[in-house]
Amino acid sequence: MxxxxxxxxxxxxxxxxxxxxxxxxxxxxxxxxxxxxxxxxxxxxxxxxxxxxxxxxxxxxxxxxxxxxxxxxxxxxxxxxxxxxxxxxxxxxxxxxxxxxxxxxxxxxxxxxxxxxxxxxxxxxxxxxxxxxxxxxxxxxxxxxxxxxxxxxxxxxxxxxxxxxxxxxxxxxxxxxxxxxxxxxxxxxxxxxxxxxxxxxxxxxxxxxxxxxxxxxxxxSGGYTLNINDIKSKMPKRSELSNKGDFGKALIIAGSYEMPGAALLSSQSASECGAGIVKLAFPDKAYPVMMNTCPEKVLIPLPSNKFGRISALCEARIKSELKNCSAVLIGCGLGNDYDTKQVVTSVLENSEVPIVLDADGINSMCESIDIIKNAKAKVIITPHPGEAARLLGCTVKEVQADRIGACRDLVELTGATVVLKGSRTVISSNGEDFYINTTGNSGLATAGSGDVLAGIIVSLICQKINPDLSAVMGTFIHGYAGDIATEKYSKMGMTAQKIITELPKTLSAFEKG
Missing domain, CATH: 3.40.50.10260 (YjeF N-terminal domain)
Structure with missing residues (x-):
């Protein structure tokens, strides 16, 4: 470090x-x-x-x-x-x-x-x-x-x-x-x-x-960069006597009829990164896509609204699932409407396990930030500069001009651990110490890349890694996988799926013997 x-x-x-x-x-x-x-x-x-x-x-x-x-x-x-x-x-x-x-x-x-x-x-x-x-x-x-x-x-x-x-x-x-x-x-x-x-x-x-x-x-106080040895030293050793329950249950609430891929990518990266069980909750109108592409996942189809997004009618089922998971990720590809806000609010108000709030999970809370701040459980938000600007009520240019300051303001505003994505992603849990990620490249600027990152972070939390540390480690691992993928496919040829493909090779560099 x-x-x-x-x-x-x-x-x-x-x-x-x-x-x-x-x-x-x-x-x-x-x-x-x-x-x-x-x-x-x-x-x-x-x-x-x-x-x-x-x-x-x-x-x-x-x-x-x-x-x-x-x-x-x-x-x-x-x-x-x-x-x-x-x-x-x-x-x-x-x-x-x-x-x-x-x-x-x-x-x-x-x-x-x-x-x-x-x-x-x-x-x-x-x-x-x-x-x-x-x-x-x-x-x-x-x-x-x-x-x-x-x-x-x-x-x-x-x-x-x-x-x-x-x-x-x-x-x-x-x-x-x-x-x-x-x-x-x-x-x-x-x-x-x-x-x-x-x-x-x-x-x-x-x-x-x-x-x-x-x-x-x-x-x-100030900033820090990490190297591969820093991450390797924090990676838990897996006992040969382990079973899938030892590596946690990730509940991922994601996807919509329009954006089923976000659910697929986030759940797949969570599986590839070591979560013992991944439960994927999604609107039932996306079921045909999920049915044939998620063999390792526990599928939880939920009622859809008229837009093909998760309906607020599913709140009781989600509350039930929250009682049987190690961490929850919500937001990837949900779309943003009244039902989304109701579902996200319910998770923030009822979850007793750490929450990773991404994409439309963040967007739905822009006018209700106190709900994030008053959440019962630890919250990690993963905004890109546009989402950060909406939360802060400023322009993307202002966020990019002072990314450290923007991250600090987001921590103060939301009370959450903040992963401010972009070139040199900034992570902070207290608004005083900042981890600046040096892995990754412009090839990661592709649709679905953020969904992959969110899945990695929730997976690490499920494996009993401190949520704040999971945010830092997950960002490093995501970028490292992107660097490996770039060598193989080029920056122009990068897709989110290719990042996931390289996750096993990436993790082998960090696993303890």
């Missing part, structure tokens, strides 16, 4: 470390040394030795001077290029003094001198240390031209902390920034390295630890 911090939080972390006895100069030395180590690990065995370190006048440039010294001491031919003259920060000035007599060549960049164009083109490795987390706004045109030359060079571009020209807290790019092959993020990840479109410019990402005490880092 890797922490994500804002630029303000990074400053506070450094201040706390300094107050605790780790001086700013020591932090800079540690940062430069850690970054140099990453660079050496990648290039020591390659024979590439010509390094150009492009420095600004702030602390990021100071990190660059330390990197220059460390690489020079280990046999690299290093040139430092000062883009804005000598540094203004005391710590950076000290680090520059330390390399002046060390064999490192120091040059002052001139925009119109072909000498520097050749220097950029002839370098094997270009280390970008112009701007770091303190940057905001737009670089001047001179620097924009320099960033373009660096990005288009033949050298391998390593950005320190952030590609220069990128703001730490926003995915929006106000002007051209450096396009890195690798970014070494100091202390923690930054939000712009995770979110698109800015993340496209970061390349491979590594996080460099610089000796900040863990208790300081733990004192900050």
């Amino acid at each position: 890797i922490k994500i911090l804002s630029s303000q939080q990074i400053r506070e972390v450094e201040n706390m470390a300094n107050e605790g006895g780790i001086t700013f100069l020591r932090l800079m030395e540690n940062a430069g040394s850690a970054c140099a180590k990453v660079i050496r690990n990648k290039f020591d065995d390659t024979g590439l030795r010509r390094v150009l370190i492009v420095c600004g006048k702030g602390k990021n440039g100071g990190d660059g001077y330390v990197i220059a010294r460390k690489l020079s001491e280990n046999g690299y031919k290093v040139t430092v290029l000062l883009t804005m003259g000598e540094p203004v920060a005391d710590t950076a000035r000290e680090m520059l003094e330390r390399i002046k007599n060390s064999g490192v060549q120091i040059e002052n960049y001139c925009d119109n001198d072909e000498k520097y164009d050749l220097l950029i083109q002839d370098s094997d490795i270009i280390v970008d240390c112009v701007f770091g987390t303190g940057f905001s706004g737009v670089p001047d045109e001179r620097l924009q031209r320099l960033f373009k030359k660096m990005s288009e060079s033949n050298g391998y571009v390593v950005s320190i902390d952030l590609p220069s020209g990128m703001c730490a807290d926003s995915s929006e790019l106000l002007a051209p920034c450096v396009k890195a092959d690798m970014t070494i993020s100091v202390i923690a990840l930054k939000y712009s390295l995770v979110y698109y479109p800015s993340a496209e410019f970061a390349g491979e990402i590594q996080v460099a630890s610089i000796g900040i005490p863990e208790d300081i880092l733990r004192s900050f």
Whole structure:
């Protein structure tokens, strides 16, 4: 699990470390040394030795001077290029003094001198240390031209902390920034390295630890990304003495005459992801479709209204089924009318087991949000940006402009755990800590993909995984299956059914021996 911090939080972390006895100069030395180590690990065995370190006048440039010294001491031919003259920060000035007599060549960049164009083109490795987390706004045109030359060079571009020209807290790019092959993020990840479109410019990402005490880092709420080992460590081991009852009963209330596929996909993914028994409740007008395509499911046909959707007349039957399940998923493909709202309300008011509320389950509650907030059981909502905008009474553009903020607002509004779907899905249960999913790709932007995700989440809950954790794990697994499917079928050729097809292979990567 890797922490994500804002630029303000990074400053506070450094201040706390300094107050605790780790001086700013020591932090800079540690940062430069850690970054140099990453660079050496990648290039020591390659024979590439010509390094150009492009420095600004702030602390990021100071990190660059330390990197220059460390690489020079280990046999690299290093040139430092000062883009804005000598540094203004005391710590950076000290680090520059330390390399002046060390064999490192120091040059002052001139925009119109072909000498520097050749220097950029002839370098094997270009280390970008112009701007770091303190940057905001737009670089001047001179620097924009320099960033373009660096990005288009033949050298391998390593950005320190952030590609220069990128703001730490926003995915929006106000002007051209450096396009890195690798970014070494100091202390923690930054939000712009995770979110698109800015993340496209970061390349491979590594996080460099610089000796900040863990208790300081733990004192900050913020974002997290997970990796396969994090998920694997949470996956329960299955006893060979188990029976289907040990893995729970999922009740899925989904589908309509118009959208039977949503019920099929959500129930199938729940089965493929390990739920012991999947009960599928659907409007009886969709029975011909269900009858021949759901051999593993317990089918519960319910009365339909005139639109082919579940009728409110089924409330008594649903209340009965709620007493005999481990978790319930409601909403996929239900349609949105009076009956839908009545059925969803009944589930929220009567269920004593966790509820996953998806799609039309969410839409039906947009004007009755207190029903979600006052639900008897734990609720997980899985809105896409459009559904989130309807709940919040804002535009999709506003949701996408601040996905963390939108997720926080949804948690506060509904009291539910929120899975805000989209590129880099955001999950939060408390509005303070956010898990940002890094699996998945644009191939998942296909009809039915969200139904598959909802089925995975309810399946994990049935297997006695904490509901909040199930939301995080389910999102990761869904994206991972999408990544495997993309390798096999391509992004353009992706369908929701193909995601399900790859679930068994995906789960094998997470199962404990």
